Amino acid sequence: MKCRAKVNLSIIMLLAFLLISTFGTGDFVTRVDAARANEKADIIIKNGYILTMNGSKEVFPKGTVVIKDKKIIAVGDEKLGNQYKAPKIINANGNIVMPGMINTHNHVPMVAFRSIGEEGVGNRLFDVFFPLEGKLLSRDLIYKASIHGAIEMAMGGVTTYADMYYHEDEVAKATEKIGIRGVLGETVISFPVVDAPEPYGGLKYAENFIKQYQNNELITPSVVAHAPYTVSPEMLKASKALADKYKVPFALHAAEFPDEAQRVESKFGQKYESVIKYLDSLGILDENTMLAHAIHIDDEDIAIIKERGATIAHNPIANTKGATGVAPAIKIDKAGIRMGLGTDGPMSSNTMDVFGTMGYAARIHKLVNKDQSLMPPSKVVELATIGGAKALGLDKKVGSLEVGKYADIIIVDVYAPNTFPTYDPYATLAYAAGPQNVKDVIVNGKMIVENKKLKTYDYNKNLRDMKEIYKKVAEVEKTLPYHKKP
Ligand SMILES: [Zn+2]
Structure with missing residues (x-):
């Protein structure tokens, strides 16, 4: 009897181990989707200070985010990166990785x-x-x-x-x-x-x-x-x-x-x-x-x-x-x-x-x-x-770094004169960082800003267009009646 009880206990423990290793113990979003492990992904962000902004505001100080087919397929610690392959690897180098604002x-x-x-x-x-x-x-x-x-x-x-x-x-x-x-x-x-x-x-x-x-x-x-x-x-x-x-x-x-x-x-x-x-x-x-x-x-x-x-x-x-x-x-x-x-x-x-x-x-x-x-x-x-x-x-689609959501992700530079040192990433974002600190921007799984360069439009072309508009607006603005008021 004793021996059978021991065997049963071992089986239960083994099952528990398998369950935990497959699905994790914490929030569902941090788990690796077992079916997708070793699968090819599109983009892997490694070594980032990850603010998931999920329900428990989970963070991974040396974390990984994996993107495939426009969506986030895994979020977790540094080991996670080894389980996926992708043509594009971004080394976040300790910078803040967070949901797009x-x-x-x-x-x-x-x-x-x-x-x-x-x-x-x-x-x-x-x-x-x-x-x-x-x-x-x-x-x-x-x-x-x-x-x-x-x-x-x-x-x-x-x-x-x-x-x-x-x-x-x-x-x-x-x-x-x-x-x-x-x-x-x-x-x-x-x-x-x-x-x-x-x-x-x-x-x-x-x-x-x-x-x-x-x-x-x-x-x-x-x-x-x-x-x-x-x-x-x-x-x-x-x-x-x-x-x-x-x-x-x-x-x-x-x-x-x-x-x-x-x-x-x-x-x-x-x-x-x-x-x-x-x-x-x-x-x-x-x-x-x-x-x-x-x-x-x-x-x-x-x-x-x-x-x-x-x-x-x-x-x-x-x-x-x-x-x-x-x-x-x-x-x-x-x-x-x-x-x-x-x-x-x-x-x-x-x-x-x-x-x-x-x-x-x-x-x-x-x-x-x-x-x-x-x-x-x-x-x-x-x-x-x-x-x-x-x-x-839109919270079923975006707003946090969670498995199944669209990959709308930004990386914020913490080594700039106005952001270093960063002990508390939330405090840096709220009180010190500015738009100029945004390094990379991914929307719908596509990189639209890389290393502070916009990839989707020629800004000089837009500036030429806006200069034409500026000239017209300035002419009209001179005629507005408020100029005549004492
Ligand atoms: Zn308004």
Whole structure:
């Protein structure tokens, strides 16, 4: 009997050993897929300080990531690299290897107007933005400016961004050309714009755009209503209904200004305590709705947003520069609302730099809450990666380095004057690193930036195009009425 018990125990132990060695003991993402071991891969990244940004924020200080057929097929320690062969081996040499960053709010073509009207202007939106757009926007400008902006984002480690503008099909073409992902929303607004001569023409444009791009690998088409005070209640509902019809994301600016509920009342005769309560009354807040800004919201609004499952794009650089306020990001995060970081358009924040955005988020919430323990570095890196993916509904595909996800990966240099030494990679990313420290960028398994060189477009060609645009914009800018004001 004793002998049989011993044999049984040995068999159990052997089985346990086989199970553990096959599937690992930790998170499922770190295991090597046994069926694929020794299989040929496309790219192996070795010797990186790997921040997986998975559910337990697992890190591998000397780690390996293996890529095949656009996806991550293994993530783990240094031994893992020996189990795969690939034509491309990247020695990360101790640099940070992390998920590509996600910019959840942008108006990329506005980069053509960067740095205009920064001083001595009363209302930048009405005295500068709208007149410039009215006189200058064209398909050509939108495409070339989108190429320029996508280059800035790609080289700065942004592998996915959300956009809202006009002629969004041109933005999509440019985004695909540079090779990053876009959640691109055609804008619905109450006045005629460059791609829609009649008010709310964006609705029709958006439907065509969705049909054109709904099965694209890099582009997720979406519908965007500009704001509660520029879009009527009927058209807000129609915009959301269109998004629902095609099962695409919906977004709008909301609670960016303190008086939005009053604006809604005076314009559309809808009286509500808060703009969030108004939007909720229209039935347009749900898990596919993203609110950009959400600054002027109280505890009741936060409870409504949580209840409906809507998400938030937090834009601390644009909000501080525009003096619109500080969103209650700590309360939003505590409530468990999905939230990502955004730069907003490059006329509002002047760059599309997500490192800078992390830095603002990390610092400003400590300051306004007088508590230096808030918004720690690992939290802002989370918001800039998997947090943004969750907010955009893309977390099954991207946002972390996990087996089965698309290979959207960046490598950040820790040996530069502004990043060495790095004891804590999260702190370097949140407080010290910048876009210039991004060495390599992989999107959808393809290297689009290698050793700080963009591989998908000739920047000099883009610069020549942008210089032509710059000349035209500068001529028109001189004629804007704000120059005449005392
Ligand atoms: Zn915006």
